[in-house]
Amino acid sequence: MKRSLSVLSLAASASVSAAVVLSVSLAATTAQAATLTCPNLDKIEQVFLNQHILYKDGDAALEARTIEQYIKRLDSAKIYLLESDIADIKKQLKGIFAQLRKGECGSLDKVQKLFETRVTDRAAYAKKTLQAKGFKFEPKTELMLDPDARKYSKNRAEADAFQAKYLQFQVSNYLATNMKQPEAQEQVVRNYDRVVKRVKDTKLEDIYSGYLDSFGRALDPHTSYFSADTWDDFEISMSLSLEGIGATLSSQDGFTVIEQLIDGGSAKASNKLLAQDKIVAVGQFKPTGETEAMENVVEMELRDVVKRIRGPKGTKVRLEILRKGEKGGSDHLFVDLIRDKIKLEDDAAQLTWTDREVNGKKEKIAILNLPSFYADSRRGGRSSADDMARLLKEAREKNAAALVLDLSQNGGGSLDDAVRIAGLFFKTGNVVKQSSRDHSQAATALADRDPAVNWAGPVVVLTSRISASASEIVAGTLKDYDRAVIVGGDHTFGKGSVQSVVPLPPKLGAVKVTVGMFYTAGGYSTQHRGVPGDIVWPSPFATDEIGENKLDYSLKPDQLPKFTSAEAYVTSGPDAWKKVEAPMISQLKTRSDARVSKNPEFAKITEELKKTQERAKLIKLSEALKDTKEKKDEAESKKNQNKEEKTADYMKKPEVMEAANVAADLIALQNGIRLTDASSPDASKKTKN
Structure with a gap:
């Protein structure tokens, strides 16, 4: 079996051992199984419970939470199920833990059949309404979409009344693409027909996967089950x-569509495929080189199409392509491709x-964008x-005067890499402590042991409310050591927990379990609190809906004594770095606030946030139609951008440019130049790729 990995780190050895024992037990009962089956469910629940930081047993409260999560999974938008259905499902699933211990899954099957009935009902109502001769699009329609602000419909009449408005909203989304209304209605x-088909085609394996994921999310927001397909994607x-x-693929109106061709892949190297080509059939090749029959993939689930296209390096696959003709109509072509390893x-x-x-001298600012803490x-x-x-190393060799580390859209990843990355900016010392489910044991310190300082110059870290987990470790640690200025969001996401990912036997996927909490060197847990920004700007992510404390069953935060290490600091020699003192931050903030107040791009962000708050959760179709069209037009214009175009767009982002401005001011301050003597950084300066 593979070793237990985490989205943050290797799990503690005791947890790994427990998981191995349970997984061996699973393997013994599923040696011949090709898919997830009912007898597996209780055993996989035990894998969760044997590792989770808080839960050791499946009690009545956990069962109730699991049922709530399962209902949310079925109908999170509250479109299909009725109030009476919710009561019925809770009654059906009461005692589900005991049922699973006996290997009984009949109640899950009954709930699925009820859900299928309700989905079929809503599809029938949609067809009846939209295909009626008297249907009119009403742009003045107002709709409360937010499910947290609505209850489930009490009866069919209430469900019809809500769906009548919801259909208007759905039609408006197509009208925003300049589609004619009759075609929009048919789409x-x-x-709805596709939803019915998908629900009716749901396999038992998918029902069981959904239940296990609901069980995981009932423990806390970041514990979950990975099906075999999800595990591959992870x-x-x-x-x-x-x-x-x-090739990057999407599903559009029943077709699998090529969105982007990736450099280094055979799809792009073939010079035969284009973005927006539709894949209508996929064929495999036998070891002898003969072709097998083409398989139609129109109306097939995207994940199933992807399964047929992916395959071992060196093997061949044939695609049947439908392409819009230059003079109208469509062209068909067949393309044979050899699969390869794609980076x-x-x-x-x-x-x-x-x-x-800076002070009359042109200085180079390095912008290092890190989208995730990946680790193979x-x-x-x-x-x-x-x-x-x-x-x-490249930044040093090219004589960068300062560095902007962009974590603003980084949702986390490997804890081991987060510790190593934080350590690149100081000598040696503690980065983070990790607690465990055994509260009698002290939290384990994870430290950077490499004495090299890979970057000793000024550092600005760009964050937002979606910077999470490992991002918060790096930003929080550099803040605790006064090593960097934290700019952008008012605070980061606020996720302060560690998850271990344990692979299960083949075809059973994996479990991701919260096994501890982490604390940055200042003793702070980032749970709920996040990492506060030193200099804050308007951000599209600065909404109350974003944050750990908004998630179901979020764990409570706590704090440890400070555990920073004196040996991290270097005051002389080539590795010497300068602390960012509070007076410096005050000056940097004053200068940045003045620039931001005059920046029209930040003004646009502020206006968008204001409009969102004023609308609250009530959608007005007349306004939504305009906004949706503008956003879709913008997305369409960027769909087929090459690397250079993407980089140019990235460097136009106001938060990235202002982070560079702060870095320029920091260069001045850390070199003893008064900011009144330094030129005000100009956001319009040219960038280099």
């Missing part, structure tokens, strides 16, 4: 590599450059820490 009807996201043809470079750390003038656990696998060290 919505076809979407490993791809952590390793930044996959074996396939190198997902767009998701890796990237280094970009910009210039700022296989021997020789890629890691974000290694990539960061390489890019920091």
Whole structure:
């Protein structure tokens, strides 16, 4: 069995041992199983309970929470189920833990059949309404979409009344793409037909996966179950590599559509495929080289299409393509591709450059964008820490005067890499402590042991409310050591828990379990609190809906005594770095606030936030139609951008440019230049890629 990995770190050895014992037990009962089956469910629940930081047993309260999460999973938007259905489902699933211990899953099947009935009812109502001759689009319709602000419909009449408004909203989304109204109505009807088909085609394995994920999320927001398919996707996201043809796919109106061709993949190298091509059939090749029959994939679930296209490096796959003709109509073509190992470079750390003038001298600012803390656990696998060290070396060699580390859209990843990355900016010392489910044991300190200081110059860390987990460790640690200025969001997401990912026997996926809490070197847990920003700007993510404390069953925060290490500081020699003192931050903030107040791009963000708050959760179709069209037009214009175009757009972001401005001011302050003597950084300065 593979070792137990975490989205943050290797799990404690005791937890690994417990998981191995349970997994061996699972393997013994599923040696011949090709899929997840009912007898597995109780055993997999025990894998969760044997590792979770708080829960050791499945009591009545946990069962009630599991049922609530399962209902949310079925109908989170409160569109299909009635109030009476909720009571019926709770009655059906009461005692589900005991049922599973007996290997009985009949109640889950009954709930699925009820859900299928309600979905079929709503599809029938949609078809009847939208295909009626008297249907009119009413742009003045107002709709409360937020399910937290609504109750489930009491009866069919209430459900019809809500859906009548919801259908208006769905039609408006197509009208925003300049589609004619009759076609928009038919597209919505076809979407409902697809939902019915998907629900009716739901396999028992998918029902059981959904239940296990609901069980995990009843423990806390970050504990979950990975089905075999989800586990494959998780490993791809952590390793930044996959074996396939190198194309980003989406599902649109029943078709699998090529959104983007990835550099290094056979899809792009073939020069035969284009973005927006539709894949209508997929064929495999036998070891002899003969082709097997083409399989139609129209109306097939995207994940099932992806399964057929991915495959081992060196094997061949044939795609049947439907392409819009230049003079109208459609063209059909067949393309044979050889699968290869694809590196997902767009998701890796990237280094970009910009210039700022400081005291009459042009200085180079390095912008290092880190989208996630990726780490491939296989021997020789890629890691974000290694990539960061390489890019920091490049920044030094190219004489960067300051560094902006962009974590503003980084949701976390490997804890080991977070510790190593934080350590790149100081000598040696504690980075984080991790607690465990055994509260009698002291939290374990994780420290940077490498004495090298990979970057000794000024550092600005750009964050937002979606910077989470490992991002919060790096930002929080650099803040605790006075090593960097934290700019952007008022605070980060506020996730302060550690998850261990334990692979199960083949075809059973994996479990992700919260096994501890983490604390940065200042003793702070980032749970709920996040990492506060030193300099705060308007951000599209600055809404009350974003944050750990808004999630169901979020764990409570606490605090430890400070445990910073004196040996982290270097005051002389080539590795010497300067602390960011409070008076410096005050001056930096004053200058930044003045620039931001005059920046029209930040004014736009502020206006958008204001509009969102004024509308609250009530959707007005007349306003939503305009906004949706503008956003779709913008997204469409960026869909097929190359790397250079993406970089240029990235460097136009107001938060990135202002972070560079703060870095320029920090250069001045840390070199003894009064800010009144330094030129005000100009956001319009040219950038270099």
